[in-house]
Amino acid sequence: MIYVRCRSLDPRFNLALEEYLLSLDTDEEIFCLWRNGPAVVSGRFQNIFAECDVPLAEDRGVAVIRRITGGGTVYHDGGNINYTVIRSKDENGLDYPAFIAPVAAALRELCVPAEISGSCVTVKGKKISGSAQTTVGGRVLHHGTLLYSADLNDLRRFTTPPSACFDSAAIGSNPAPVGNMIDVLGGDPDPEEFADEIGRIVSGGAAPLEPESFDTDAIEKLAEKYASWEWNIGSSPKFSFRGGKDTKMGKIRLSYTSKRGVIDGAEWSGPYENEIKNVLIGARLDRAALRDALTRATSDGSFAGDAAGFILSGK
Amino acid sequence: MKKTVTMPELKKGMKKAVLCRWNVEPGQKVESGSELFETETEKAISAVEAEENMTVLRLLVDEGDEVEVGAPLMEVEM
Amino acid sequence: MENKKPEWLRVRYNMREVNAIYALADGLELNTVCRESGCPNIGKCSKCGSATFMILGKKCTRNCRFCDVDCGAPEAPDPDEPRRVADAVKRLRLTHAVITSVTRDDLPDGGASAFAAVIREIREMTSATVEVLIPDFRGDREAIDTVIRESPDVLGHNVETVKRLYPVARPQAVYERSLGVLKYVKDNYPSAMVKTAFMVGLGETRDEVRELMRDVRETGCDLLTAGQYLQPSEDHLNVVEYVTPETFADYAADARKMGFLGAVCDPLARSSYLAADLYRDALAVREKNGETR
Numbered sequence: 001m002i003y004v005r006c007r008s009l010d011p012r013f014n015l016a017l018e019e020y021l022l023s024l025d026t027d028e029e030i031f032c033l034w035r036n037g038p039a040v041v042s043g044r045f046q047n048i049f050a051e052c053d054v055p056l057a058e059d060r061g062v063a064v065i066r067r068i069t070g071g072g073t074v075y076h077d078g079g080n081i082n083y084t085v086i087r088s089k090d091e092n093g094l095d096y097p098a099f100i101a102p103v104a105a106a107l108r109e110l111c112v113p114a115e116i117s118g119s120c121v122t123v124k125g126k127k128i129s130g131s132a133q134t135t136v137g138g139r140v141l142h143h144g145t146l147l148y149s150a151d152l153n154d155l156r157r158f159t160t161p162p163s164a165c166f167d168s169a170a171i172g173s174n175p176a177p178v179g180n181m182i183d184v185l186g187g188d189p190d191p192e193e194f195a196d197e198i199g200r201i202v203s204g205g206a207a208p209l210e211p212e213s214f215d216t217d218a219i220e221k222l223a224e225k226y227a228s229w230e231w232n233i234g235s236s237p238k239f240s241f242r243g244g245k246d247t248k249m250g251k252i253r254l255s256y257t258s259k260r261g262v263i264d265g266a267e268w269s270g271p272y273e274n275e276i277k278n279v280l281i282g283a284r285l286d287r288a289a290l291r292d293a294l295t296r297a298t299s300d301g302s303f304a305g306d307a308a309g310f311i312l313s314g315k
Numbered sequence: 316m317k318k319t320v321t322m323p324e325l326k327k328g329m330k331k332a333v334l335c336r337w338n339v340e341p342g343q344k345v346e347s348g349s350e351l352f353e354t355e356t357e358k359a360i361s362a363v364e365a366e367e368n369m370t371v372l373r374l375l376v377d378e379g380d381e382v383e384v385g386a387p388l389m390e391v392e393m
Numbered sequence: 394m395e396n397k398k399p400e401w402l403r404v405r406y407n408m409r410e411v412n413a414i415y416a417l418a419d420g421l422e423l424n425t426v427c428r429e430s431g432c433p434n435i436g437k438c439s440k441c442g443s444a445t446f447m448i449l450g451k452k453c454t455r456n457c458r459f460c461d462v463d464c465g466a467p468e469a470p471d472p473d474e475p476r477r478v479a480d481a482v483k484r485l486r487l488t489h490a491v492i493t494s495v496t497r498d499d500l501p502d503g504g505a506s507a508f509a510a511v512i513r514e515i516r517e518m519t520s521a522t523v524e525v526l527i528p529d530f531r532g533d534r535e536a537i538d539t540v541i542r543e544s545p546d547v548l549g550h551n552v553e554t555v556k557r558l559y560p561v562a563r564p565q566a567v568y569e570r571s572l573g574v575l576k577y578v579k580d581n582y583p584s585a586m587v588k589t590a591f592m593v594g595l596g597e598t599r600d601e602v603r604e605l606m607r608d609v610r611e612t613g614c615d616l617l618t619a620g621q622y623l624q625p626s627e628d629h630l631n632v633v634e635y636v637t638p639e640t641f642a643d644y645a646a647d648a649r650k651m652g653f654l655g656a657v658c659d660p661l662a663r664s665s666y667l668a669a670d671l672y673r674d675a676l677a678v679r680e681k682n683g684e685t686r
Contacts, residue, residue: 070581133577
């Protein structure tokens with residue numbers, strides 16, 4: 001087993017590291033533990049605007065990134081520990097529990113009564129881990145979150161749909177209650193040390209490799225993708241938006257469709273109707289770009305700022 | 316025209332079935348779609364409908380008789 | 394076989410309508426799961442002019458102890474079958490086509506490419522929405538991807554029964570793998586409706602059924618059907634219980650509370666039963682949920 005312990009908190013670097021490890025030409029199992037600074041991480045195929053209040057995240061300095069595996073949108077902060085397992089395809093095929101089992105066993109050894117439930121891990125009925133998989137070439141990447149001492153208020157805040165304006169929003173009815181492992185462990189949380197302990201058990205005491213042991217140039221190059229609008233937003237699925245907002249200048253009514261993160265059809269009624277009419281179509285779903293375009297069109301920077309936020313969140 | 320209604324193959328591979336209940340009697344004018352009789356397959360109580368309007372002439376088997384698929388059950392005038 | 398069934402297990406057949414469907418299928422050299430599995434709803438569905446086609450032959454490579462489909466040496470796949478299925482969908486004027494298959498563990502992709510071809514042909518020749526009910530492809534992600542790539546409107550995979558009864562009822566399948574299939578599909582194709590079905594009356598408890606439903610819901614699966622297990626022959630598993638319509642109604646209510654977009658729970662329900670209505674109603678719920686959130 002190749003055990004990698006990454007201490008960077010940069011979500012773009014870390015997702016790039018994962019993708020890099022997946023591309024390595026080896027049959028060996030790779031196990032990696034890492035954490036991110038505050039970040040909203042959406043599934044490969046999701047409309048990120050429907051899953052998270054993106055303008056709010058940006059205001060709060062929370063990174064907004066799309067990962068390569070499918071599934072739902074999650075929130076990472078320093079109290080969440082991410083684990084990645086990479087194995088070669090085998091005849092067992094899809095088997096979430098088989099990929100989760102070593103980590104769950106390690107948690108139990110660390111006095112966390114972890115139980116595997118489908119593709120999740122629960123502790124006393126609360127979900128502490130979800131996971132997702134993808135396969136490239138003959139290699140399977142499975143990764144999951146582990147809530148150790150995460151800020152659950154922020155987790156809820158940043159993974160709640162901002163409005164009902166988006167048509168392709170995932171219906172997250174009755175999401176399972178989540179909890180932190182520190183709730184059952186008590187004491188002072190030290191996520192870095194806890195992660196080290198998980199790694200020690202899963203790897204059988206092997207000395208961990210750091211990212212520096214690999215081709216960091218290649219990883220940094222890949223990290224550009226995770227910092228790019230083209231990947232994070234530009235690979236959004238088609239969606240449509242319909243909503244309204246009261247502003248000082250009057251009520252906005254907007255409906256638009258978007259393909260690949262660009263508005264390709266829009267109807268705007270309300271303030272600055274004539275000025276804005278021609279500005280939206282072809283506009284990128286990017287707050288700074290929208291704000292600039294709307295400011296140029298209306299000469300009303302304050303209105304433009306509010307409107308840009310509304311276009312991206314419905315709020 | 317006089318015709319016989321036979322025990323249908325309600326399930327693939329079915330060889331015989333018990334005629335559990337008659338829903339009609341001799342002389343009765345029956346509309347297409349009404350239930351003629353009930354049998355029981357392994358899976359369900361199965362009522363068989365008349366495929367056309369008909370008049371029942373004679374019932375050839377009794378309730379409770381086990382009948383082979385394809386065997387005549389009743390004579391009708393269509 | 395002489396216990397009288399409960400009166401709620403009662404069906405009606407108009408053999409002219411049933412035979413018309415058989416004739417259409419036979420004429421196109423197609424199989425229907427309706428006929429091959431001895432589905433008791435065949436009278437009702439024939440009346441509506443609908444049938445569920447079963448591709449890749451009549452012989453299954455597994456031997457689940459609840460199923461009436463023949464097991465044995467599988468038939469060579471027919472590359473023209475997808476086109477003929479689309480032809481049948483066109484002739485029946487189906488607005489929602491449901492396609493399933495026997496399990497083909499002998500084929501490298503488990504038959505995934507045949508499903509893909511059927512979806513393409515139906516889309517090319519008709520304007521029907523397409524629902525495919527797939528086997529587990531032995532958990533082969535690439536096989537599942539092959540089907541996902543064709544964007545079926547509904548993608549179903551049946552869990553069939555509760556975890557405890559897998560060794561008895563479905564010895565060649567794995568509970569977690571079937572859940573994994575549902576999750577993998579929903580994760581990688583979130584705009585699909587993902588569907589599953591299971592049987593009751595095999596000896597499961599109410600709590601086990603609810604746990605099954607929770608496990609399934611956790612995968613993101615949207616639609617559910619549950620029906621009474623009916624014993625096809627003496628060689629198949631015994632019916633342990635005839636579950637009452639009231640209990641089915643409870644299961645349906647539980648499903649809705651758990652957030653399923655639709656659930657058909659009825660003694661005679663099967664995975665394809667009322668599939669078109671279930672899909673259509675679920676679309677409406679999804680739209681309404683979007684509006685009221």
